[in-house]
Amino acid sequence: MYRVLTQDGARDLTAAELAAEPPSATGPSPAADLPAATALPATALHPLEDPDAPSATDAGDVRWAWDDTNRRYPNLLRAGERVARAHDLRLGRMILRHAPWARSTEVATAPPDNWDTLAPAPLTGVDAAEDALFSWGQPEPPALDVVRELRQQLAAVASSERPGPLRLLLAAESAGALVAAEMHHAGLPWRADVHDRILTEMVGPRPALGARPVRLEELADQVRTALDAPTLNPDSLPALHRALQNAGLPVRTTSKWELLEVDHPVVPPLVEYKRLARLLSANGWGWLDAWVRDGRFRAEYVVGGVVTGRWATSGGGALQLPKSVRGAVVADPGWVFVVADAAQLEPRVLAGLSQDVRMAAAGRGADLYQGIVDTGAVATREHAKIGMLGALYGGTTGVSAQVRPRLAAAFPDAFAHVEQAARTGERGEAVHTHLGRGSPVPGTDWRAAQGEAFGDEATQDDQSKARAATRAWGRFTRNFVVQGTAAEWALCWLASLRRRLWDLPTGDRCAAPEPLADRPHLVFFLHDEVIVHTPAMLAPAVVEAVRAAAAEAGTLLFGSFPISFPLSVTTVTAYGDAA
DNA sequence: GATTATAGCGCG
DNA sequence: AAAGCGCGCTATAATC
Numbered sequence: 090m091y092r093v094l095t096q097d098g099a100r101d102l103t104a105a106e107l108a109a110e111p112p113s114a115t116g117p118s119p120a121a122d123l124p125a126a127t128a129l130p131a132t133a134l135h136p137l138e139d140p141d142a143p144s145a146t147d148a149g150d151v152r153w154a155w156d157d158t159n160r161r162y163p164n165l166l167r168a169g170e171r172v173a174r175a176h177d178l179r180l181g182r183m184i185l186r187h188a189p190w191a192r193s194t195e196v197a198t199a200p201p202d203n204w205d206t207l208a209p210a211p212l213t214g215v216d217a218a219e220d221a222l223f224s225w226g227q228p229e230p231p232a233l234d235v236v237r238e239l240r241q242q243l244a245a246v247a248s249s250e251r252p253g254p255l256r257l258l259l260a261a262e263s264a265g266a267l268v269a270a271e272m273h274h275a276g277l278p279w280r281a282d283v284h285d286r287i288l289t290e291m292v293g294p295r296p297a298l299g300a301r302p303v304r305l306e307e308l309a310d311q312v313r314t315a316l317d318a319p320t321l322n323p324d325s326l327p328a329l330h331r332a333l334q335n336a337g338l339p340v341r342t343t344s345k346w347e348l349l350e351v352d353h354p355v356v357p358p359l360v361e362y363k364r365l366a367r368l369l370s371a372n373g374w375g376w377l378d379a380w381v382r383d384g385r386f387r388a389e390y391v392v393g394g395v396v397t398g399r400w401a402t403s404g405g406g407a408l409q410l411p412k413s414v415r416g417a418v419v420a421d422p423g424w425v426f427v428v429a430d431a432a433q434l435e436p437r438v439l440a441g442l443s444q445d446v447r448m449a450a451a452g453r454g455a456d457l458y459q460g461i462v463d464t465g466a467v468a469t470r471e472h473a474k475i476g477m478l479g480a481l482y483g484g485t486t487g488v489s490a491q492v493r494p495r496l497a498a499a500f501p502d503a504f505a506h507v508e509q510a511a512r513t514g515e516r517g518e519a520v521h522t523h524l525g526r527g528s529p530v531p532g533t534d535w536r537a538a539q540g541e542a543f544g545d546e547a548t549q550d551d552q553s554k555a556r557a558a559t560r561a562w563g564r565f566t567r568n569f570v571v572q573g574t575a576a577e578w579a580l581c582w583l584a585s586l587r588r589r590l591w592d593l594p595t596g597d598r599c600a601a602p603e604p605l606a607d608r609p610h611l612v613f614f615l616h617d618e619v620i621v622h623t624p625a626m627l628a629p630a631v632v633e634a635v636r637a638a639a640a641e642a643g644t645l646l647f648g649s650f651p652i653s654f655p656l657s658v659t660t661v662t663a664y665g666d667a668a
Numbered sequence: 669g670a671t672t673a674t675a676g677c678g679c680g
Numbered sequence: 681a682a683a684g685c686g687c688g689c690t691a692t693a694a695t696c
Contacts, residue, residue, distance in 0.1 A: 324691065326675065344676060346682065367677060370690050395686060399680085406688055409679040434680095475683090482684035489683070568685040572680095616680045616686095671696065680686080 091176070094155040095235050101151075107240050108247075139257065140584035140645055141174045141264040144592050152176055154239045158266035158392075160210035166274045171591070171604050177263040178235065179207050180393055181242045184262060187527035189519055190255060194245035203231045204238060211403075212273040212389055251525060257645060258524035261577060262393060264584035268611055269390035269400070271587075275606045276385025277407075277418060277613050278622060283663075284377050284417035291413070292365050295374050302369070308362040315355035323362055371406060372414050380405045386418075390614075397569055398526050398576040399616060408615055416665030418613075420622060427631045428667035429658040430618035431582070431639065433457040436477045436503075437654055438575045441647035442523050443506035447499065449652040466499035467492050480507055481571050483564035507567045514566025515559045522573035523646055531562050574646070578654070579617060581642035586619065587611060589634035593627060609634075613664075620664065628660045 091107060093100050143150040152174040155161045165172060182204045185196045192198075246255045288295070293303035301309065313321050318332040329343050336355065340347050345363060348356050380386055386405065394401025402408050420426050431437075436457055440448035451460035461473035472488060476496045479489025480503070497504040510520045514528070517536060521527045535558055541547055542555030595608045609623035609631050623631045636656055643654045659667045 326692070342675080350681080363676085367690085371678065371688095397686065399686065401687060403688080406678080409677090409688060411678055430680095479684060482686095484682095484684035486683055487681085564684060565686090572686060575680095618680080669696100671694100673694070674692090676690090678687105678689085 090151050091154045091239065092151045093236055093239060094153060094161055100236070102236070104243070107236075107243055139260050140581045140641070141260060141267075141588055143173060144588050150174075154178065154235065156233050156235055156238075157207065157209055158263065158270055159212055162267060162270040163212060163274060166270065166605065169604055171271075172267060173588075173591075174260070175263045175267055176239065176242070176259065177266045177392075178233075178238045178242065179204065179209065180262045180266060181259050182207075182238070183393060184258060184526055185242060185245050185255075187519070187529070188249070188255060188525045189521050189527045190250040190525045191245045191248075194241075194248055196241050196245040203233055207231075207233070209391065212270060213387060249525075254524040257581075258526060258577065261524075261580035261584050261645075262398075264587065265400070265580045266392045268583050268587055268614065269392050271605055272611050272614065273387050273390065275610050275612055275622070276387045277620070278384060278421055278424075279381045279386040280384065280417050280419045281377055281381050283419060284381070284414060285374070287414055287416055288369070288373060292369060305362060305365055305369070308358045308365070311358035312355055312362060315353070315358065323359065324366065368411060368413060371409070372411055376405075388613075395576075396529055397573040398522065398580075399572065400576075400614065407613075412665070414665075415667075416663050418620075418664035420662045423625060424622055425625045425628050426612075426661050426664060426667070427621040427623060427628055427635060427658065428618070428661060428664065429621075429632075429635045429639075429656045431579075432655050432657055433477075434578065434617040434654070435481055435571050435575050437652055438523075438578055438646075439481065439503050439506065439571050440500075441643070441650055441652040442570065442574055443502045444650060445500050445502035445506075446651070448503045449650065451500075452652060455655045455657075461496070461499070464499055466495050480504060481568055483511060483560075483567050507571065510570045511563035511567040514569075515563040517562070520566045520570050522570055522577055524574070524577045526573050526577070528566055528569045528573075531558075535562065575617065578642050578646055579614075581645045582638050583611070583614060583619065585638035585641040585645075586621075586635055589638055590621065590631065593630050593634065595624075595627065632658050632660065 091102050091104065093102055153161075153172050154176040155178065157179045158175060158177045162172060162175075182196065185191050185194070186205065188197070242259070246252050246259065249255050285295070292305055296302050309321075309323050312323050313319050316332045316336045318335070321328060321332050323329055326343050330340075333340050333343065333355070336353070338351050338353055338355070340351060345360055348360055386407070388405055388407030389403045390407070391401040391403055394403075400408070418426075432455060433452070436448070437452050439445070440452060447464070448457075448461075451457055451464055454460055456470075458470045458473040458477070461467060461477070462470055467473050467476060472492045473496075475484075475488045476492035478484065479493060480496065484490065513520050517531050517539070519528050519530050538551070538555045538558055542552045590609045590611070593609060606622075609621055609627050611619060612622045613620035619635070621631050621635065635658060639654045639656050643652060657668055661667050
């Protein structure tokens, strides 16, 4: 049963009704020509195709369908309502527009409309929780026919070349949107006093606005002395570069790695200055003032914000929290964090993607890189790691290039898969993830450069630039299939974990006025890592749920293929203490 | 004076 | 050591 949120309110429709000819026909519906059986009712989905399948505690099997989770769900959460399942039509449209398996469907071929340009509402959009319960709070988007779009998307999935994976992808993406809204609602516990103490220990007390903290001023003075440049402002890159040149340092740029190759008394204080200045500008007192309220940091997640399907964030830099300030993330009294991250996620995903049984076998233990060493393919764990990362990213130099032939011989299926993705990209064609998310194709500039490189008046320079652009796009598509499929694994992990956390027996706690934040709940997600905030007593059950969810994610993507996804899990009171 | 571009570095 | 992929954010420079 779909609960479709239209501008007139919520309306319940069965999948069969959605697959039938729409009453207000503005032309033939693509769904009309489909046999009814091709549009599976939501209730008939095998649980393994649906990571947020209804659980024992869900009211029925309702799946909300709405234009934009960000626009609709936060107000439900404020009203104390938790939604079990959703179909986010904005996200669904983005995926189906570019999914190669749905290339010939109406959703993919129709001219652009308002759905294509619909920007997600900010999670922190509505300033007031004071909004009337059913005024949805934010300005209405342009006219959108929600029922029609849902019909078209369901029909597109059903008539696509691979309905099962695409259906899972849309369900997982939408579940991700629910998680993002819930994490924003609950917030990441953040102790401003601890953060302040960390900063003070590193740079001295908070200075007046615009002034440097004492430690930074000391380091700046040491830099000026070492370079004999008494008025140097080390924050000015051109000035710093000139001063380094004048002092005779052979550096091309002012970057840290280049400085570290030079032996000169200015290097230690300058590198330390840059480290602390960076921390202070990105996550100093200003950040604290702007982003932490009432003991919580509320990240603005952007689900599907990266082309590969990874999440992005806007504002606050939630996906770049430096390790040095993670000590300020402290659980509430009586509560703890369960911090879990997936070990070597991307190579494991590649093993599953390419059905490489040898690589899967190397990943049988907790450490895939050590497993590779144990096969005898390479001598050290470091070589295994650098070699695998090189294969995923398209590295062509150094150790990565050296060990590449040996790894390629040991794991031919995995290496052939990424090579194939690179070749496809170099031809300017799209690749796709395991569940069917399509990559963008290169723009007109890229194609023009390719064409001109073979023209009559092509110079050497034109040709080498074109070759470089070709290879760069190949590296992008090579990585896309792995990074994108890893993102899909992570979405399934999140969706499964979210359902399992809700199903945990919590005694009387869940009767509390805040249905989400008074029980174990997700508070942070970082590509292959999650944090659950939980009453300490329930931590062991949460650890079990996190592991079970990882196993389920592996099965959802790769069925019975024997690739495992081990986690490293710790239970801590401060994020900074996690391994 | 307001904008866009770049270098550099934080995260995976 | 970075490199080879994907991001966001800041301060400063460059440009309008």
